[in-house]
Amino acid sequence: MNAPVPDLTAQGAAAQPCIDSRFTVPGMRCAGCIGKVERGLAAVPGVAAARVNFSAKRVAVSHDPALTGDDILEELRKLGFEAERAAENPLGRDDAETRRLLRALAVAGFGMMNIMLLSVSVWAGAGGETRELFHLLSALIAIPVIAYAGRPFFASALMALRYRRTNMDVPISIGVLLATGMSLYETLTGGIHAYFDGAVMLLFFLLAGRVLDAMMRSRARSGIAALLGRMGRGAHVLETDGSTRYVEADRLAAGMVMLVAAGEALAADGEILEGRTTVDSSMLTGESDPRPAGVGETIHAGTINLGNPVRVRVTAAAQDTAIADIARLMDEAGQSRSRYVRIADKAARYYAPAVHSLAFLSFCGWMLAGAGVYQSLLIAVAVLIITCPCALGLAVPAAQVVAASTLMKRGLLIKDGSALERLAEVDEALFDKTGTLTLGEPRPVDLTELDARQRGLALALAQASRHPLSRGLASALRGAGVEPATLDDVSETAGHGMNGHCADEPVALLRPEVEAGGLAVDLLVGDVRKRIAFADPLRPDVRETLEQLGEQGIVSAIASGDRQAAVAQVARELGLFATAAMRPADKLALLERKAGQGHKVLMIGDGLNDGPALAGAHVSIAPGGASDVSQQAADAVFVGDRLMPVSLAIRVARATMRVVRQNFALAAIYNLFAVPLAIFGFVTPLLAAIAMSASSLIVVGNSLRLARAAGRPAA
Amino acid sequence: MTILGFLIPLALLMGLVGLGAFFWAMKSGQFEDLDGAANRILIDEDGDDPDGDRNS
Numbered sequence: 174m175n176a177p178v179p180d181l182t183a184q185g186a187a188a189q190p191c192i193d194s195r196f197t198v199p200g201m202r203c204a205g206c207i208g209k210v211e212r213g214l215a216a217v218p219g220v221a222a223a224r225v226n227f228s229a230k231r232v233a234v235s236h237d238p239a240l241t242g243d244d245i246l247e248e249l250r251k252l253g254f255e256a257e258r259a260a261e262n263p264l265g266r267d268d269a270e271t272r273r274l275l276r277a278l279a280v281a282g283f284g285m286m287n288i289m290l291l292s293v294s295v296w297a298g299a300g301g302e303t304r305e306l307f308h309l310l311s312a313l314i315a316i317p318v319i320a321y322a323g324r325p326f327f328a329s330a331l332m333a334l335r336y337r338r339t340n341m342d343v344p345i346s347i348g349v350l351l352a353t354g355m356s357l358y359e360t361l362t363g364g365i366h367a368y369f370d371g372a373v374m375l376l377f378f379l380l381a382g383r384v385l386d387a388m389m390r391s392r393a394r395s396g397i398a399a400l401l402g403r404m405g406r407g408a409h410v411l412e413t414d415g416s417t418r419y420v421e422a423d424r425l426a427a428g429m430v431m432l433v434a435a436g437e438a439l440a441a442d443g444e445i446l447e448g449r450t451t452v453d454s455s456m457l458t459g460e461s462d463p464r465p466a467g468v469g470e471t472i473h474a475g476t477i478n479l480g481n482p483v484r485v486r487v488t489a490a491a492q493d494t495a496i497a498d499i500a501r502l503m504d505e506a507g508q509s510r511s512r513y514v515r516i517a518d519k520a521a522r523y524y525a526p527a528v529h530s531l532a533f534l535s536f537c538g539w540m541l542a543g544a545g546v547y548q549s550l551l552i553a554v555a556v557l558i559i560t561c562p563c564a565l566g567l568a569v570p571a572a573q574v575v576a577a578s579t580l581m582k583r584g585l586l587i588k589d590g591s592a593l594e595r596l597a598e599v600d601e602a603l604f605d606k607t608g609t610l611t612l613g614e615p616r617p618v619d620l621t622e623l624d625a626r627q628r629g630l631a632l633a634l635a636q637a638s639r640h641p642l643s644r645g646l647a648s649a650l651r652g653a654g655v656e657p658a659t660l661d662d663v664s665e666t667a668g669h670g671m672n673g674h675c676a677d678e679p680v681a682l683l684r685p686e687v688e689a690g691g692l693a694v695d696l697l698v699g700d701v702r703k704r705i706a707f708a709d710p711l712r713p714d715v716r717e718t719l720e721q722l723g724e725q726g727i728v729s730a731i732a733s734g735d736r737q738a739a740v741a742q743v744a745r746e747l748g749l750f751a752t753a754a755m756r757p758a759d760k761l762a763l764l765e766r767k768a769g770q771g772h773k774v775l776m777i778g779d780g781l782n783d784g785p786a787l788a789g790a791h792v793s794i795a796p797g798g799a800s801d802v803s804q805q806a807a808d809a810v811f812v813g814d815r816l817m818p819v820s821l822a823i824r825v826a827r828a829t830m831r832v833v834r835q836n837f838a839l840a841a842i843y844n845l846f847a848v849p850l851a852i853f854g855f856v857t858p859l860l861a862a863i864a865m866s867a868s869s870l871i872v873v874g875n876s877l878r879l880a881r882a883a884g885r886p887a888a
Numbered sequence: 889m890t891i892l893g894f895l896i897p898l899a900l901l902m903g904l905v906g907l908g909a910f911f912w913a914m915k916s917g918q919f920e921d922l923d924g925a926a927n928r929i930l931i932d933e934d935g936d937d938p939d940g941d942r943n944s
Binding site for chain 1: 892896899900903904906907910911921922923924927928929930931932
């Protein structure tokens with residue numbers, strides 16, 4: 174038996190009703206973590222049950238209403254897991270769509286197998302009454318199956334026709350409906366050819382393509398949803414009686430007092446009432462240097478508190494914040510992208526009229542040759558079935574799914590197939606600076622100043638804290654292969670630093686007492702004080718990535734909201750053309766200008782200030798550390814410190830489009846042979862079934878080659 | 889050929905049972921967490937004590 178599955182519904186019923194909360198726990202990586210989280214939480218008083226969803230890196234907790242979300246977050250932290258409240262998944266709608274398609278696929282599969290069983294005996298020579306009975310049975314199975322499994326196609330075709338457009342679903346629907354109607358007529362009049370198997374098989378293959386497409390989307394989106402939510406989604410509000418409670422961002426109102434801890438992001442604009450701190454507003458403005466803020470100063474939603482805990486009185490919340498303006502710009506920018514026509518629909522524009530006139534011409538031709546209405550109609554339907562874009566329906570999704578899953582393994586989540594198509598067309602890349610070319614988080618400048626023992630002590634102290642500087646230090650030390658030293662009684666004093674003992678010698682990681690330029694911490698071992706300076710470094714493989722982009726014929730440039738001097742330094746270092754001090758609207762204007770010149774621009778950015786540009790660019794990519802808004806606006810998200818997935822994405826996207834074109838060519842060649850056969854009346858249901866499966870298999874096989882091509886390091 | 893009268897309904901029935909099982913599995917969330925199911929089999933179970941030790 175597997176490990177026990179806690180039942181989320183039954184246990185709470187006895188006492189008072191439990192409430193369910195969901196948390197994302199990105200740090201779960203193995204079976205041990207599942208057990209640790211579930212058992213650890215179940216042991217907490219007030220928790221009825223905890224159930225981990227490992228694929229979504231999420232845990233659902235059923236608990237007593239008296240237990241707050243913060244308590245559970247604290248318990249998770251004690252268990253050794255960083256966790257966040259999971260937002261209602263804004264992309265959850267896709268799931269329902271995937272399920273609907275899966276159900277249709279299952280029904281089509283059931284129908285196809287049973288009808289094929291009957292059809293094979295007809296092809297094998299069953300005649301007379303047996304054949305009629307089998308055709309009748311096929312009809313009884315096929316009609317409800319087609320009615321159910323065909324709905325996604327019929328609905329989309331109807332929608333297209335209503336707007337006087339045509340898409341791939343129009344020829345599919347017409348083909349399936351005509352074939353079914355014709356076969357029904359054959360069955361009732363005791364004819365020899367029934368195409369029920371062909372019609373259902375067509376639906377099955379096409380649905381397989383749609384399901385693949387939908388699964389690729391929902392997998393990437395759940396990956397992105399797991400990254401979301403580190404930005405101020407709410408705040409701890411101080412009540413009049415001195416207690417605090419957690420309030421969601423959209424419930425915050427002007428006048429409330431928020432307690433903002435170090436490392437937390439602000440959920441609303443506000444004025445500092447108490448405390449001095451440094452804030453990082455790079456998400457909002459692109460400005461890389463943290464800026465000090467004291468009593469009476471206004472800080473905006475989206476900035477991150479790097480220094481001490483502060484009290485902030487909310488001056489503007491939700492729709493009135495500085496972010497809301499950016500959101501409005503984004504809405505407008507995003508509309509241009511919806512006009513993009515996907516390659517399958519482009520193909521359908523030429524394909525559908527061609528196929529329909531071909532069928533119509535063969536009908537007319539046979540009528541003129543004197544074959545009679547019935548015979549001519551039969552041949553016209555055979556033409557429609559044989560040309561029905563079985564391979565075409567698979568040509569695009571099969572290639573894109575293979576490409577997307579390969580990219581996912583290499584750390585890039587693509588939201589949908591259209592993003593891959595647009596990525597392949599890119600000829601210019603526009604980078605934001607802070608958080609995109611750079612890591613966007615403070616890292617120690619030089620670790621070689623510390624000796625081996627100091628490194629171990631620094632790691633042991635740093636990993637016990639959530640402060641951004643500690644996290645940067647810990648991640649750099651771990652990256653250098655340092656093992657943490659064993660410490661006793663480690664404690665954290667908010668706004669001050671970490672203290673502990675190593676074999677009775679006091680050690681500490683403290684905020685420098687004298688404010689020096691830039692960010693720094695002091696490591697204290699006994700009486701020895703060592704200064705560790707921090708900076709926001711470039712991503713480790715920026716140069717290689719830019720080089721590869723250049724080889725692919727893509728011109729790169731920087732568009733940053735940071736100060737001229739800071740941008741110029743990076744631009745010089747990388748040899749890029751750069752524009753500095755740009756506001757969100759300026760970036761958008763720059764993109765529009767470039768689009769007007771006929772360029773297809775790839776925008777790569779992370780901050781809230783990049784949001785409109787990400788939504789307005791031809792295609793966009795955001796790093797995993799980006800703001801929620803940016804990750805939702807971007808077409809793809811890459812995870813990790815390396816920038817290389819960006820150039821890899823373009824290479825794979827171009828390879829994908831090559832394969833898609835090959836698939837189209839294969840489908841065309843297939844039609845070249847099959848259509849004349851159909852026109853001259855040689856096609857039987859058996860031949861149609863063989864041709865259809867063979868062409869689909871060839872297309873899928875060709876698409877699978879992409880997995881190998883994309884896996885190679887560089888072309 | 890009378891055997892057909894028995895075999896064809898049987899084939900259909902078995903197909904329908906399979907289809908029904910798939911629908912049920914999807915509805916009851918069997919496909920929600922595929923990676924998790926693969927990992928859960930590795931979790932050590934320590935007796936019946938649900939509050940078991942935390943050092944796994």
